[in-house]
Amino acid sequence: MGEEEGIDYNVVFPEPRLSEKYWRGSKEPVVILLGWAGCRDKHLTKYSSIYNSQGCVTVRYTAPLKTVFISESFGYKDLRSIAHKLLEILFDYEVENNPIFFHVFSNGGFMLYRYMVELLQSHKQFSSLCVVGTVVDSAPGSQNVRGALRALKTTLGPNVNVVLRCFLLVLFAVMVVLLRVVLYPLTKYFHKNHYDAMMESPAPWPQMYLYSRADRVIRYRDVERMVRVLQEKGLSAESFDFITPAHVSLFRDCPEDYSSRCHTFLTSCMTRREETQSTKRFQVQH
Known part of the structure; x- marks a missing residue:
């Protein structure tokens, strides 16, 4: 477990024999799980064990609740500074030359991922990092107030005082409706929501969206729309509907299928990277 200026994260390095078995002397992927x-x-x-068993380095991090539910809703970009610190960790552990792969969960992870994508595309220090792909689980959703309330209610849990829980839910609902729906035509000019931002300036690397039409927090139509828009932009985006699992329960309900899809997608992303590098080397030689 590590701590980078106040953010708690976990980094796991694989056994050397596993890295050699799966990546045959190449630098093993660093998988960032949000x-x-x-x-x-x-x-x-x-x-993370899905990837550790394949000889990958993993970095695990979850953004604080107040940052996801409060700061983002009010337009404070606290997640951007967290994104910056997480990318700096790659340099701290000297894996900045390894292939980078993201695995992102729900809107909480996707909001943070949005800022990491922006930094990777605009910040000089991070422009040298090589991202090979992203798996997105149960995200992204767009202006779904009911889903956001369900997420907050589940997150607060039954141990929070009933009166306090009701007060927080009502306050959050009013805030989200006012700032992110009613006033959004104005507020988007200084703080665009994660869904619109990632649709307008998407990540250029391959992406796989895993979702369920039974999800009551994230609307499956939002996920399908995002995939469709990325494909229309000529980007590599694929998706799979698990149909019955609840929100972020895809792996729990379908562990073998889920793991297999993640393994296959990561391998295809790494193969694509090798082919691209081989093509570049050939062009330089000729």
Whole structure:
């Protein structure tokens, strides 16, 4: 477990024999897992094991609840500074030359991912990092107030005082409706929501969206629309509907299928990277 200027994260390095087995002397991928709001590290560990078993380095992090539900809703970009610190970790552990791969959960992870994508595309220090792909689980959603309330209610849990829980939910609902729906035609000029931002300036690397039409927090139509827009822009975007699982329960309900899809997608992203590098080397030689 590490701490970078106040943010708690976990980094796991694989056994050398596993890295050699799967990546045959190439630098193993560094998989950055960004948890959903309220996600505990023990939950994220189960997902990181999918990649650790394949000889990957993993970095696990979940943004604080207040940052996801309050700061973002009010237009404060606290997540941007967190995104900056997380990318700096790659340099601290000297893996900045390894292929980078993201695995992002729900809107809580996707909001943070949005700022990391922006930094990767605009910040001089991070422009040298090589991202090969992203898996997005149960995200992104757009202006779904009912879904956001369900997410907050689940995150608060039954131990929070009933009166306090009701007060927080009402306050959050009013705030979101006012700032992110009613006034959004004005507020978007100084703080665009994560969905619109990522649709207008998407990540250029391959992406795979895993979702469920039974999800009551993220509307499946929002996910499908995002994939469709990315494809129309000529980007590599694929998706799979698990149909029945609840929000962020795809892996829990379908562990083998989920793991297999993640493994296959990561391998295809790495193969694509190798082919691109081979083409560049050939062009330089000739």
